[in-house]
Amino acid sequence: xxxxxxxxxxxxxxxxxxxxxxxxxxxxxxxxxxxxxxxxxxxxxxxxxxxxxxxxxxxxxxxxxxxxxxxxxxxxxxxxxxxxxxxxxxxxxxxxxxxxxxxxxxxxxxxxxxxxxxxxxxxxxxxxxxxxxxxxxxxxxxxxxxxxxxxxxxxxxxxxxxxxxxxxxxxxxxxxxxxxxxxxxxxxxxxxxxxxxxxxxxxxxxxxxxxxxxxxxxxxxxxxxxxxxxxxxxxxxxxxxxxxxxxxxxxxxxxxxxxxxxxxxxxxxxxxxxxxxxxxxxxxxxxxxxxxxxxxxxxxxxxxxxxxxxxxxxxxxxxxxxxxxxxxxxxxxxxxxxxxxxxxxxxxxxxxxxxxxxx
Numbered sequence: 001x002x003x004x005x006x007x008x009x010x011x012x013x014x015x016x017x018x019x020x021x022x023x024x025x026x027x028x029x030x031x032x033x034x035x036x037x038x039x040x041x042x043x044x045x046x047x048x049x050x051x052x053x054x055x056x057x058x059x060x061x062x063x064x065x066x067x068x069x070x071x072x073x074x075x076x077x078x079x080x081x082x083x084x085x086x087x088x089x090x091x092x093x094x095x096x097x098x099x100x101x102x103x104x105x106x107x108x109x110x111x112x113x114x115x116x117x118x119x120x121x122x123x124x125x126x127x128x129x130x131x132x133x134x135x136x137x138x139x140x141x142x143x144x145x146x147x148x149x150x151x152x153x154x155x156x157x158x159x160x161x162x163x164x165x166x167x168x169x170x171x172x173x174x175x176x177x178x179x180x181x182x183x184x185x186x187x188x189x190x191x192x193x194x195x196x197x198x199x200x201x202x203x204x205x206x207x208x209x210x211x212x213x214x215x216x217x218x219x220x221x222x223x224x225x226x227x228x229x230x231x232x233x234x235x236x237x238x239x240x241x242x243x244x245x246x247x248x249x250x251x252x253x254x255x256x257x258x259x260x261x262x263x264x265x266x267x268x269x270x271x272x273x274x275x276x277x278x279x280x281x282x283x284x285x286x287x288x289x290x291x292x293x294x295x296x297x298x299x300x301x302x303x304x305x306x307x308x309x310x311x312x313x314x315x316x317x318x319x320x321x322x323x324x325x326x327x328x329x330x331x332x333x334x335x336x337x338x339x340x341x342x343x344x345x346x347x348x349x350x351x352x353x354x355x356x357x358x359x
Contacts, residue, residue: 002047004038005065010054013092013328015085025053059323066095067173074169075200075218082165090159090166094180097157097332098173099322104155110300113153113177118202124217127203128224139228141252145194146336147299149179154198156298158183160331170197177201183335187295188255190335195222220265227252227262239269242277246290253293256281301337 011021022032027049034040035050042050051058069091076082076090104110116134121127132138135152142148146156159166159182168190170179179197181190199221204214236248242256249259257278264274284290305315315333319326 002042002061003063003065004036005068006056006061006063007050007054008036009066009068009092009095010056010060012085012088013096014054015089016054017085021050021053025049056325057323063323067098069094069171073171075171075197075204075214076167076169082167086161086166090161090169090180093159093161093328093332094157094169094171094178096324096328097155097178097180099324100157100318100329100332101155101173101176101178103318103322104300104304108304111151111153113175115152115154115177115198115202117205119205121203124199124203124221125224125229127199128221129228131198131202131225132228139231141231142226143253144296144299145191145226146296149194149198150298150300153177154179154201156181156194156300156336157332158334158336160184160334168193168197170200172201172205181335183295186255186289187293188253188258188289191293191296192222192226192254192258195225198222198225219261223258223262223265226254227259229266232262232266233268236263236268239263239273242280242284245277250291250293255289256285295335298333298336301333305337 011018014021016024018032018036019029022029025032025046027046031040031046032050035042035046047061051061071087071091074091074094076087114135116127116131118127118130121130135148137148150156154177157178157180159168159180161182161184166182168179168181170177172178179194179201181193181197183190185193196218199218200214203217203221232252235251236244239245245256245259245263249256252259254262260269260274260277260281263269264271269277308314308317315329316326319329322329
């Protein structure tokens, strides 16, 4: 058995065109085309060449068809700045993440999803308040958002794609919600992206996030969810300088630009102030975030790796169980878990207690 759909998945994950794969594998383009189209069964030498060129374990190609993600199912913020290879590589990473999630579900007892379906709520700000009330968050700032999302049954993975063209994205897989975060961005931006994708999961579960206003709705949801109106107005009834915004943004663990956006939407700063503060931000800091925060860590992966450590196992054992390269596992948990594949991870300093995982 040599699963051609898995061959295609590996090709897309490596961002290889068919021509590049044929060159790296040292086989004729017409031979590869016939293999990919199911018109020719590859012989053992051809299989070996393809396996060597792609760097996925031989066992990967002997598994059942992967659960592939359709482009229209994922909430990519914009496809205009993304190449087809970047899009396909990110979606292929998502398919691999599904298999890791299946492994997690089989090995541990995780929290069930607790996300409201607010598709018919027209005001994203009202939806954000409703979710906060449902989760018992009140008006207080959120500590570790990733841990809260995990506690509510959202499966969080990273996209270590080394490009800003690939935005965070989310989707429902049956009744299981997934969020993928681009760790190439700042910690503040990833945090806002997580709230943005939560908005998509809650507001656009059925129809999908494809219509034009969906991104604006998800942005307003994220802004309202992370910076509740009552708390912001109480803390910042007026603002006269950018320094005040830079100082106070740490309360809500957001970027200065995100706080400017929220203050403007709430009418606390004027159009002129909003433009001025954003110009000043760009002039003073460029693409750097002033007083940046530490990247949030996953509670689930912290406990999984701690459990493996107690069994004297490394992260590589998960990759071996799934017949995937260890680098693919690392990419999907990069920035979410403590560094190092064999050392015992440390607990993050912020956020709620780790989730309870029961074998």
